[in-house]
Amino acid sequence: MKLNFETALPKLVFAPGFVMGMAFIYGFMVWNGVLSVTGSRMLPNYNEFVGLAQYVRLWESERWWVALKNLGLFSVFYVGGAMLIGMGLAIFLDQKVRLEGALRTIYLYPMALSFIVTGTAWKWILNPSLGLEKLMHDLGWRSFHFDWLVQSDTAIYCVIIAGIWQSAGFAMALFLAGLRGIDDSIIKAAQMDGASLPRIYWRIILPILRPVVFSTVMVLSHLSIKGFDLVMALTGGGPGYATDVPATFMYVMSFTRGQIGLGAASATMMLASVAAIVVPYLYSELRAKPHDR
């Protein structure tokens, strides 16, 4: 009897976490899916089955298309910008510089701050009258004009700038860790052969770093799909709904506009896009594991 209890104990300890984790992740996923095929408005209403009508509405909604377009712009520039700056900084930091620790700390501190905090700061910096524009005027650039934050077609780029600023240090940390894993002798050997440093990085180091590049893209792009706080802090989705992204669309429909069914449908679309990126990645990571050990 005691033996049985001893062997069951680990399972008993893990059971609550597993059951609640599964309920939270997959149970709610299904539940959200159920909501998305109902006509729920202010309150969930499970008696009114509408089939895929909410999805049809979603894809016919102009606001959803604006949100998707913004997500597209944001993902491309945010992921690309953070990667480029992060990789550049990592390569420069890897040149045996003094103060490396201090510089790393400076590049990475935005990641410790809430997007609401940094968004508030950027909102002030980018505000059209007293912000960057005034600074440039005082520095002598009289004709400088900057009102991107309040223009419908440019406000999303303000979100992108703040996003890149927040995350570039994170990309830097990942690349630097990757660079440190590369054997110095490879670089030395290439230098003996007369290869220039830029050429060595481009032709030798970058290909070695491909897995790091890959996982950085994965992480940043799934972050961009989930992106919510920064938009809320910087523009609140405005002007109008010009800077809406799927995450803010979902929130507004579900919690302020009383369109729970539509909100649930948009959440399902977000889930599908994150899953499309992450599941193959997780699968390959988990499969690759036994060889590492």
Add this chain to the structure above:
Amino acid sequence: MPHKLISRALVYGVLLLAACFFLAPLYVMLATSFKDAEQIRSGNLLSLPHSLNFEAWTLAWSSACTGTDCRGLKPFFWNSVIMVVPAVLVSTLWGAMNGYVLSLWKFRGSEVMFGCMLFGVFMPFQVVLLPMSQVLGWLGISSSIGGLIVVHCLAGLAGTTLFFRNYYASIPKELVNAARIDGAGFWRIFFRIVVPMSTPIVMVTLIWQFTNIWNDFLFGVAFSGADSKPITVGLNNMVNTSSSVKSYNVDMAAAVIAGLPTMLVYVLAGQYFVKGLTAGAVKG
């Protein structure tokens, strides 16, 4: 040699320029928070404040208005503290026990179970918002700090389990087997062998969870009521409250106050934070 000198100057030049770019918003926040309205109007983003004027800080902390509520950030700050402490402790402890089972007491199917849980690290939490708010209602804890604590424990569980599992996987099997032959059981091995080795990963997890939960906005805005708003929601409402005159100095002081706890943790224990970040990126 001059060629070498130029390239060194270039390296340092670029790195220092980048440092300025990253520090500029922090400088602007601090400088603005010490200015009064007149200085903000006459100066610019980079101009130094004339003196260390803490008026905006006092306002932001205890009497700035959000709509008709003029209690400053203070109540929201304490809401966040009351929310973050239990949520961080419970999710860390829970993750440690899960990770211990999944690494040292593997059973048939445990790897697959872990794989299923892993998706919880990446999933967009928008999917759980609507069902969760209904469950919180049924439990009678909607719009309360208690409800937020429950949500954060559940949302963080996948991540903390992952952290501990990967860390405990590096404990030599022989050590555990030897203890088992000596008659030590599940709990004895946990408390006598595993826990004493856990300090680094406990630090990483505590800091990771603290930063995530303190900075959370999505759950805070969706699940809190008038008296349970966390600091991020309080800050956002204060800054976006429509008043006739915008007091940017108060906004900046409020933002610094809201960022101070995580910033402090980052400065004091940065290496653990970075480990958490990179561990979160390279799974498995």
